[in-house]
Amino acid sequence: MTPQKAFSSSIGSKFLIALTGVLLFLFLVSHLAGNLLFLLGPDAFNHYSHALISNPLILVAEVGLVAIFLLHIVKTVWIVVANRGARPERYASRKWAKTKNPRSRKTLSSTTMIVTGTITLLFVVTHLVTFKYGPYYETAEGIRDLYRLQIAVFSNPGYVAFYLVAMTVIGFHLWHGISSAAQSFGLDSPQWTPRIIWTGRILTAVITVGFALLPIFTFVVGRN
Amino acid sequence: MPMTMKLKVWRQAGPGQPGRLVDYVANNVHAGMSFLEMLDVVNEDLIRKDQDPIAFDSDCREGICGSCGLVIDGIPHGPDKGATTCQVHMRRFKSGETITIEPFRAKAFPVIKDLVVDRTAFDRIIAAGGYVSMNVGGAPDANSLPVAKDVADHAMDSAQCIGCGACVAACKNAAAHLFTSAKITHLGLLPQGEAERDRRVVRMVDQMDSEGFGSCSNEGECEAVCPKEIPISNIARMNRDFLKALVR
Amino acid sequence: MSLDSRTPSGPIADKWDRRKFENKLVSPANRRKFQVIVVGTGLAGASAAASLGELGYPVKVFGIHESPRRAHSIAAQGGINAAKNYRNDGDSVYRLFYDTIKGGDYRAREANVYRLAQASVNIIDQCVAQGVPFAREYGGLLDNRSFGGAQVSRTFYARGQTGQQLLLGAYQSMMRQVDAGTVSLYQRREMLDLVVVNNQARGIVCRNLVTGELESHEADAVLLCTGGYGTVFYLSTNAVNSNVTAAWRAHKRGAFFANPCFTQIHPTCIPVSGDHQSKLTLMSESLRNDGRVWVPKQQGDKRPPAQIPDADRDYYLERRYPAFGNLVPRDVASRAAKSVCDEGRGAGDSGLSVYLDFADAIKRSGVDTIKARYGNLFDMYRRITDENPYQVPMRIYPAVHYTMGGLWVDYNLMSTVPGLFVLGEANFSDHGANRLGASALMQGLADGYFVAPYTVANYLGGTSLPPVKASHDAFGAAKAAAQARIDKVLQVKGKRTVREFHRAIGTICWDHVGMARNEASLTDAISQIRQLREAFWQDVTVPGDVNNLNPGLDYAGRVADYMEFAEVLALDALERRESCGGHFREEFQTPDGEALRKDDEYSYVAAWEFKGVGAQPQLHKEDLVFEEVHPTQRSYK
Numbered sequence A: 001m002t003p004q005k006a007f008s009s010s011i012g013s014k015f016l017i018a019l020t021g022v023l024l025f026l027f028l029v030s031h032l033a034g035n036l037l038f039l040l041g042p043d044a045f046n047h048y049s050h051a052l053i054s055n056p057l058i059l060v061a062e063v064g065l066v067a068i069f070l071l072h073i074v075k076t077v078w079i080v081v082a083n084r085g086a087r088p089e090r091y092a093s094r095k096w097a098k099t100k101n102p103r104s105r106k107t108l109s110s111t112t113m114i115v116t117g118t119i120t121l122l123f124v125v126t127h128l129v130t131f132k133y134g135p136y137y138e139t140a141e142g143i144r145d146l147y148r149l150q151i152a153v154f155s156n157p158g159y160v161a162f163y164l165v166a167m168t169v170i171g172f173h174l175w176h177g178i179s180s181a182a183q184s185f186g187l188d189s190p191q192w193t194p195r196i197i198w199t200g201r202i203l204t205a206v207i208t209v210g211f212a213l214l215p216i217f218t219f220v221v222g223r224n
Numbered sequence B: 001m002p003m004t005m006k007l008k009v010w011r012q013a014g015p016g017q018p019g020r021l022v023d024y025v026a027n028n029v030h031a032g033m034s035f036l037e038m039l040d041v042v043n044e045d046l047i048r049k050d051q052d053p054i055a056f057d058s059d060c061r062e063g064i065c066g067s068c069g070l071v072i073d074g075i076p077h078g079p080d081k082g083a084t085t086c087q088v089h090m091r092r093f094k095s096g097e098t099i100t101i102e103p104f105r106a107k108a109f110p111v112i113k114d115l116v117v118d119r120t121a122f123d124r125i126i127a128a129g130g131y132v133s134m135n136v137g138g139a140p141d142a143n144s145l146p147v148a149k150d151v152a153d154h155a156m157d158s159a160q161c162i163g164c165g166a167c168v169a170a171c172k173n174a175a176a177h178l179f180t181s182a183k184i185t186h187l188g189l190l191p192q193g194e195a196e197r198d199r200r201v202v203r204m205v206d207q208m209d210s211e212g213f214g215s216c217s218n219e220g221e222c223e224a225v226c227p228k229e230i231p232i233s234n235i236a237r238m239n240r241d242f243l244k245a246l247v248r
Numbered sequence C: 001m002s003l004d005s006r007t008p009s010g011p012i013a014d015k016w017d018r019r020k021f022e023n024k025l026v027s028p029a030n031r032r033k034f035q036v037i038v039v040g041t042g043l044a045g046a047s048a049a050a051s052l053g054e055l056g057y058p059v060k061v062f063g064i065h066e067s068p069r070r071a072h073s074i075a076a077q078g079g080i081n082a083a084k085n086y087r088n089d090g091d092s093v094y095r096l097f098y099d100t101i102k103g104g105d106y107r108a109r110e111a112n113v114y115r116l117a118q119a120s121v122n123i124i125d126q127c128v129a130q131g132v133p134f135a136r137e138y139g140g141l142l143d144n145r146s147f148g149g150a151q152v153s154r155t156f157y158a159r160g161q162t163g164q165q166l167l168l169g170a171y172q173s174m175m176r177q178v179d180a181g182t183v184s185l186y187q188r189r190e191m192l193d194l195v196v197v198n199n200q201a202r203g204i205v206c207r208n209l210v211t212g213e214l215e216s217h218e219a220d221a222v223l224l225c226t227g228g229y230g231t232v233f234y235l236s237t238n239a240v241n242s243n244v245t246a247a248w249r250a251h252k253r254g255a256f257f258a259n260p261c262f263t264q265i266h267p268t269c270i271p272v273s274g275d276h277q278s279k280l281t282l283m284s285e286s287l288r289n290d291g292r293v294w295v296p297k298q299q300g301d302k303r304p305p306a307q308i309p310d311a312d313r314d315y316y317l318e319r320r321y322p323a324f325g326n327l328v329p330r331d332v333a334s335r336a337a338k339s340v341c342d343e344g345r346g347a348g349d350s351g352l353s354v355y356l357d358f359a360d361a362i363k364r365s366g367v368d369t370i371k372a373r374y375g376n377l378f379d380m381y382r383r384i385t386d387e388n389p390y391q392v393p394m395r396i397y398p399a400v401h402y403t404m405g406g407l408w409v410d411y412n413l414m415s416t417v418p419g420l421f422v423l424g425e426a427n428f429s430d431h432g433a434n435r436l437g438a439s440a441l442m443q444g445l446a447d448g449y450f451v452a453p454y455t456v457a458n459y460l461g462g463t464s465l466p467p468v469k470a471s472h473d474a475f476g477a478a479k480a481a482a483q484a485r486i487d488k489v490l491q492v493k494g495k496r497t498v499r500e501f502h503r504a505i506g507t508i509c510w511d512h513v514g515m516a517r518n519e520a521s522l523t524d525a526i527s528q529i530r531q532l533r534e535a536f537w538q539d540v541t542v543p544g545d546v547n548n549l550n551p552g553l554d555y556a557g558r559v560a561d562y563m564e565f566a567e568v569l570a571l572d573a574l575e576r577r578e579s580c581g582g583h584f585r586e587e588f589q590t591p592d593g594e595a596l597r598k599d600d601e602y603s604y605v606a607a608w609e610f611k612g613v614g615a616q617p618q619l620h621k622e623d624l625v626f627e628e629v630h631p632t633q634r635s636y637k
């Protein structure tokens, strides 16, 4: 099988989606770690972001990230369309089979991946406009003062609310996404699968809560 | 005490033709009847009125041939866990209840008539590699190759698939992953199936895709409706085998 | 006229080798010049198609089901016999041969049965190599159990789904040939006629059940593997679409029908619960290994079973057959159940059932052990009856299960129409008057994997077969006849449904040609069948289209054939004035009620030649010669 064909097969496609999904997840982890420096005050945060922005490798990383995002999006959208096409005529009545046998893993999260994904996409665009391409403040040292920007943004309770909603949505995406990716990679064993599912959910909770704390914290700091 | 059921049944004259839900009343239904026997009774009435009876498939009527398969109130094979449509009994329902009956729906399972669909895509998936390539006459003594009991039992768990297609019907993507992975797991676990492992998975998955089934979002609804409760851990194994085959 | 079975001469153990050596061969390059048709995809059909395809013959395979894997063989539960002697308990090819001849009550052809026992060994090897997941022991080797009262453990099994696993093995091998291009599938096709040209089977006419179109397919040999006719009784353990149609239409074209009255009634089935029932469910025979069969001693004792003390119970099998007890052969167990129920001692509301009690077994081995052994079966029973067999004894009653009779075939499995081979349950060959448990699967696979490939080659290689095209007149005529019959049934436009007629013919057969038969009742049955047939053609109604999927129309055709077939079933039972195996004539029994064979008069195969509907068929006899096993009265005391 040619690589091209392999990666457009159902399993190959899902492999790519899982791979890009996990990479995006890893980005989120590191992004969260970096953002948590906000808690240490303006200097730590600004220096960290300056170090990032001024690193020549950042361009490579950004291009890579964009590519990963695009691949994830292209593949998921393509697969969702194909999946819809696999059932042209809908059922008149539909009930989750989970109701008869709890062994199903279907959740609200698993059924809304495309919705939560799309919202995430919209969020990321707004988010980039707000921050990356947002107002340019400078510190006394002459580097970009993202600390101030963040305080400015989240002094608006509307932004805070928007971020909280967005974080919940992303949490939904990952609630199913992480363990699902493990299954797509073919990771499975009787002992490990339940643990993978729970680990995925715990990581999701950590990330979501972690991210959600930032706007709230910033809002509070900005108030004082 | 005979029961009366209100039915909404999908009627469709032929492939590609428009269909719709039609209301029927089933009188004289007994608790001990199977779901299909209830439909037999409805059909007897229709025939006496010189109307076209409702077409549905069935043969063994004991849960093994995989012929029957209806979506009953939105769930393939109806409300009983680990059962086929023919094993559902009317004592499961209350008199006067309305039951919606639809065919298994998937692009790869076109409706032939009413509740009868064409699942021959499954045969083509098997033809693509769901076997051990050995000719009659060439077999060594059956006991020359020991197989650990738990491995054989595990293979049997997957080999039990009856090819009913409920997994496809239940999956939001109409994916045939559970069916395909059941065969890959059955043969992949046994030493007899080892030699063709890579070729088998690549060819079967390729055939599965070209039949127009969807892909797997790892929801596990298939496992929940599967009359043989075949687990989606088989799908993980199929994914693993497929990916391994690509790098080998 | 006496029929020639074409059995090879020589010592029994060498006959098959000798025949294989004498057989003509077809060279690999020439095989693709012959077209073979296989009708039916059960164990017999699928295995034959797979092996012929592997050899390089172009094979067309037909079946009424959506997929070949749905053939009725899929439902077999218990297991498959083979003389492997893996248990070191004294089994051998000869013993399996002996047991089968004796079990068949000395009405089977010795040479065939011996070959069957020989092939049994290869079948297991073949199936294991295909990946059939038979049950194994902790050491990794194959497990065996004793089945159906055999005194050795020679039954291989795959949980309660042996038939399924064997069929899937054969089906997969066949699908491999589909992929290789040697086998082509024609599913949802019903064979409606055999085309005979110059006294050779040269093809079939079948109906595409989806489009209604009649199709002609020419061939150099036709293999009929269409299963048994148990559904003539309406209620049976067989799949509901099982039918005699293909065999019957071949019969009408000259294939003799042998021993139709040899039908098997299985003792352990879930009893009938009402009119609505469309089929009966078998509870595996293995249950008799642990369950004890009883009825109340007192007539009309309607106390719940738990309240009947041991002293008031009659464990009638243990009482009457101390040596075999609950494990007596099927025919004996069935008849015993019938007789206690006839005495008014039956259990349940209908009085037509006996208890199969696991209380002692549960006490002895514990619930968990019993659950491990029979959990699936208990669940199945509970699902159907809504009774919990762990607490209340199961209720069982005999039901029609298997048909030993079928189209007559010679040692080469060829019928009286040259070029028409008959395999599996559709032929009459190996089980005599009663089939032992776990031997139908063995026979189907032996026929398909190990016999037909040789004998069909011999026929093809040794026969002059002038080319015949589907445009030949014989095809046209067969098509016209098939069409006429379809039109006729549609034109009746009466008032009664096909199912009503099926139920009616089933009731006649069950009441008169069932577990106990006698002269008067059989004579009566024949006239009732004739009347019913008349009524059918005057009063049946079949709505729906001809040129669309119409299961009701297919059903009508099958029931119409049963209307004709039932007559020869009853006639054969009438003409066999002895009791043997599944055929019990009340006039012929020993003082203690056992079957009384009459070897001097009836040691033959009755093969019937069709002479027209309603006309007396002509009887041909194939005398059975017993060189190895001397017929004795079977005793299971």
Ligand SMILES: Cc1cc2nc3c(=O)[nH]c(=O)nc-3n(C[C@H](O)[C@H](O)[C@H](O)COP(=O)(O)OP(=O)(O)OC[C@H]3O[C@@H](n4cnc5c(N)ncnc54)[C@H](O)[C@@H]3O)c2cc1C
Binding pocket: C039, C040, C041, C042, C043, C044, C045, C062, C063, C064, C065, C068, C070, C071, C072, C073, C074, C075, C076, C077, C078, C079, C080, C162, C163, C189, C190, C191, C192, C225, C226, C227, C228, C237, C238, C239, C242, C243, C245, C246, C282, C401, C402, C423, C424, C425, C426, C437, C438, C439, C440, C441, C442, C444
């Ligand atoms: C419940 C049950 C349990 C059993 N358990 C055992 C067991 O444990 N051990 C054992 O040895 N035996 C068992 N048997 C018996 C055994 O299963 C059958 O005898 C055997 O499977 C018959 O196989 P076959 O290939 O001859 O025919 P079948 O499997 O009956 O196949 C018939 C085929 O013919 C096709 N066909 C039929 N009519 C037509 C037509 N008109 N035109 C075209 N195609 C047609 C069908 O589509 C089908 O493919 C059991 C039987 C039953 C009912």
Ligand code: HEM
Binding pocket: A014, A015, A017, A018, A019, A020, A021, A022, A024, A025, A028, A072, A073, A076, A077, A079, A080, A113, A114, A116, A117, A118, A120, A121, A173, A174, A176, A177, A178, A180, A181, A182, A184, A185, B216, B217, B218
């Ligand atoms: C930070 C961003 C994102 C992360 C971390 C992420 C992560 C994941 C992960 C881990 C999966 C599971 C893969 C699998 O089942 O194998 C997944 C699936 C999915 N993602 Fe994302 N994703 C992100 C953004 C998006 C976006 C922007 C979209 C859409 C437009 C999207 C749409 C989907 C869809 C539809 C699926 C399900 C595919 C399927 O199984 O059918 N995701 N994602």
Ligand code: HEM
Binding pocket: A031, A035, A049, A052, A053, A062, A120, A124, A127, A128, A131, A132, A133, A146, A150, A163, A170, A211, A212, A214, A215
């Ligand atoms: C509360 C949560 C978040 C805060 C406070 C936050 C903050 C920031 C800040 C300050 C930047 C600017 C960095 C720069 O321009 O160098 C940034 C960039 C970015 N953020 Fe966030 N972020 C949050 C959540 C998220 C989430 C959930 C995602 C993804 C789904 C995300 C994706 C990105 C991306 C893709 C960039 C651009 C990175 C780059 O170009 O290097 N952020 N974020």
Ligand code: SF4
Binding pocket: B160, B161, B162, B163, B164, B165, B166, B167, B168, B178, B179, B182, B222, B225, B226, B227, B228, B229, B230
């Ligand atoms: S996997 Fe289960 S649901 Fe799917 S075809 Fe097999 S038995 Fe049916």
Ligand code: F3S
Binding pocket: B170, B171, B172, B173, B174, B175, B176, B177, B178, B215, B216, B217, B218, B219, B220, B221, B222, B223, B232, B235
């Ligand atoms: S329901 Fe569908 S999404 Fe996968 S796990 Fe089953 S095939």
Ligand code: FES
Binding pocket: B057, B058, B059, B060, B061, B062, B063, B064, B065, B066, B067, B068, B069, B084, B085, B086, B087
């Ligand atoms: S009819 Fe065979 S599984 Fe239901």
